[in-house]
Amino acid sequence: MSEKILIGVAWPYANGSLHLGQIAGAYLPADIFARYHRIKGNEVVMVSGSDQHGTPITIKAEQEGKKPAEIADKYYREFLDSWQRLGISFDLFTTTGTANHASVAQDIFLTLLKKDYIYKSSMSQPYCPRCQRFLPDRYIEGTCPYCHSPGARGDQCDACGQPINAAELIEPLCRICGASPEIKDTEHFFLKLSAFQDRLSDWAERQNHWRPNVYSLTRRYLKEGLRDRAITRDLEWGVPVPVDGFEHKSIYVWFEAVIGYLSATREWAKSTGDEEKWRSFWQDKEAKSYYFIGKDNIPFHTLIWPAMLMGYGDLNLPYDVPANEFLTIEGRKLSTSRNWAVWLPDYLSRYDPDSLRYLLSINMPETGDTDFSWREFVRRNNDELVATYGNLVHRVLTFTYRNFDGSVPSAGELDSQSQALLKKAEETLNTVDGFLYRCHFREAIRSAMSLAQEGNRYLDDKSPWKAIKEDSQAAATSLYVTLGIISSLKTILYPFLPFSSQRLHEFLGFKGSVEKNGWQIQLPPAGQRLLEPQPLFTKLDEKLVEEESSRLGQ
Ligand SMILES: [Zn+2]
Numbered sequence: 001m002s003e004k005i006l007i008g009v010a011w012p013y014a015n016g017s018l019h020l021g022q023i024a025g026a027y028l029p030a031d032i033f034a035r036y037h038r039i040k041g042n043e044v045v046m047v048s049g050s051d052q053h054g055t056p057i058t059i060k061a062e063q064e065g066k067k068p069a070e071i072a073d074k075y076y077r078e079f080l081d082s083w084q085r086l087g088i089s090f091d092l093f094t095t096t097g098t099a100n101h102a103s104v105a106q107d108i109f110l111t112l113l114k115k116d117y118i119y120k121s122s123m124s125q126p127y128c129p130r131c132q133r134f135l136p137d138r139y140i141e142g143t144c145p146y147c148h149s150p151g152a153r154g155d156q157c158d159a160c161g162q163p164i165n166a167a168e169l170i171e172p173l174c175r176i177c178g179a180s181p182e183i184k185d186t187e188h189f190f191l192k193l194s195a196f197q198d199r200l201s202d203w204a205e206r207q208n209h210w211r212p213n214v215y216s217l218t219r220r221y222l223k224e225g226l227r228d229r230a231i232t233r234d235l236e237w238g239v240p241v242p243v244d245g246f247e248h249k250s251i252y253v254w255f256e257a258v259i260g261y262l263s264a265t266r267e268w269a270k271s272t273g274d275e276e277k278w279r280s281f282w283q284d285k286e287a288k289s290y291y292f293i294g295k296d297n298i299p300f301h302t303l304i305w306p307a308m309l310m311g312y313g314d315l316n317l318p319y320d321v322p323a324n325e326f327l328t329i330e331g332r333k334l335s336t337s338r339n340w341a342v343w344l345p346d347y348l349s350r351y352d353p354d355s356l357r358y359l360l361s362i363n364m365p366e367t368g369d370t371d372f373s374w375r376e377f378v379r380r381n382n383d384e385l386v387a388t389y390g391n392l393v394h395r396v397l398t399f400t401y402r403n404f405d406g407s408v409p410s411a412g413e414l415d416s417q418s419q420a421l422l423k424k425a426e427e428t429l430n431t432v433d434g435f436l437y438r439c440h441f442r443e444a445i446r447s448a449m450s451l452a453q454e455g456n457r458y459l460d461d462k463s464p465w466k467a468i469k470e471d472s473q474a475a476a477t478s479l480y481v482t483l484g485i486i487s488s489l490k491t492i493l494y495p496f497l498p499f500s501s502q503r504l505h506e507f508l509g510f511k512g513s514v515e516k517n518g519w520q521i522q523l524p525p526a527g528q529r530l531l532e533p534q535p536l537f538t539k540l541d542e543k544l545v546e547e548e549s550s551r552l553g554q
């Protein structure tokens with residue numbers, strides 16, 4: 001029975017390049033999960049898009065003297081290119097700027113309004129007397145009322161992660177002109193989150209399969225009590241509020257961006273020629289939805305989006321929200337404004353995508369923050385990817401190719417060591433399966449790598465390069481077994497290392513894609529022609545550590 005898996009991934013703001021923190025936090029785990037379910041034969045739809053509304057875009061546009069749409073479009077195209085080069089296999093990566101998205105978002109808005117889950121009220125908002133405008137959250141800076149850090153924005157404090165109402169900021173200042181804002185009344189719509197307190201508590205309580213950080217943070221918010229939140233704002237750049245008298249206001253970006261998961265699935269369905277296909281991922285009770293996001297986004301996906309879905313009705317609630325912790329860079333908190341970040345397009349212009357996928361998988365910030373350093377990048381690439389996995393593959397392929405006429409040799413009788421190793425491959429496939437099913441990515445790849453280590457030990461023990469002189473059948477048998485091991489590794493590692501897995505699949509003489517072969521141990525049959533082998537990975541020069549580190553913070 002194939003499963004239906006909807007994978008929603010965080011919507012990046014289209015105001016700057018992607019960086020490794022976002023990749024480790026959401027995009028890579030989502031892609032591993034999608035590839036795993038696809039190779040298992042399950043039905044997957046993985047969607048996201050660039051978030052092109054809100055003040056992050058208007059601020060960037062003002063800084064560069066461009067229109068918000070130009071900024072949004074430039075980064076949207078860059079994101080598509082990055083996904084392709086890193087192998088992030090979206091079924092659809094769209095934007096919040098489509099007519100489809102606006103109409104789905106407005107439908108949800110109007111339905112919740114009709115059901116009294118949205119109401120109109122006036123609120124006090126900061127107004128800059130010098131600029132003569134209401135100031136959206138991100139146009140105000142001040143001191144955080146929770147942790148007292150300076151430089152907190154009007155929507156969130158980066159230091160403590162707490163969402164903030166702009167009016168709560170201590171000593172607020174206008175970001176455009178530096179004046180002190182006045183407080184003025186303005187009319188807005190509010191989401192009645194308080195109406196969902198009991199239903200959300202009952203529901204969240206039962207989600208024992210959530211990661212401990214996600215589960216406990218969600219329960220903490222519920223315990224503090226949910227407050228109604230404004231969902232419209234005084235800003236024209238956004239999805240229009242579909243109500244008369246609100247022509248100069250728009251729907252708040254956090255409210256409409258989460259709706260993107262639904263609108264993107266509908267857009268994807270249309271593109272497949274079966275417009276109604278989205279229903280099987282959103283309305284079929286057996287379908288599961290997973291949301292891959294960074295930890296700063298947890299309450300939006302475990303409380304606010306579920307409340308909106310409950311209010312609208314007849315749409316599946318999230319099954320899991322495997323939010324990751326943060327990636328630090330060279331031991332320090334990542335900061336895009338201080339350029340303390342590794343930018344994805346820069347990385348991809350210089351290095352192999354699978355090397356990064358490997359490092360970020362084996363060091364994924366699943367249960368706590370982890371650190372990226374260039375020294376570790378080189379070490380893991382050279383000592384693990386090249387020396388353990390790549391070397392095993394290269395030794396067995398080149399030796400077989402040269403000595404057995406470019407074909408898979410026939411095995412003689414398998415001794416107990418050979419049988420044990422093939423059994424270990426089968427066990428690793430099952431172990432990794434279990435880990436991936438539960439979104440334990442780090443443990444999954446570690447267990448796969450231990451099979452590569454066992455393969456190396458076996459090959460050293462059997463030493464076919466010595467055996468071939470006295471007993472060519474013994475050499476043939478050990479090569480046949482080791483070819484089986486590397487063939488197993490290409491399948492087991494496929495969700496993590498799709499590019500090298502596909503190359504290895506072809507070196508082993510298989511046709512088509514690894515994914516089509518399914519999640520199974522596939523021993524190359526005797527007589528199958530091999531392709532002339534090339535190294536799977538490249539050793540990196542230690543010198544790059546200094547070069548790359550010197551770019552940080554510049
Ligand atoms: Zn704070």
Ligand SMILES: [Zn+2]
Pocket residue numbers: 128129130131132174175176177178179
């Ligand atoms: Zn001002």
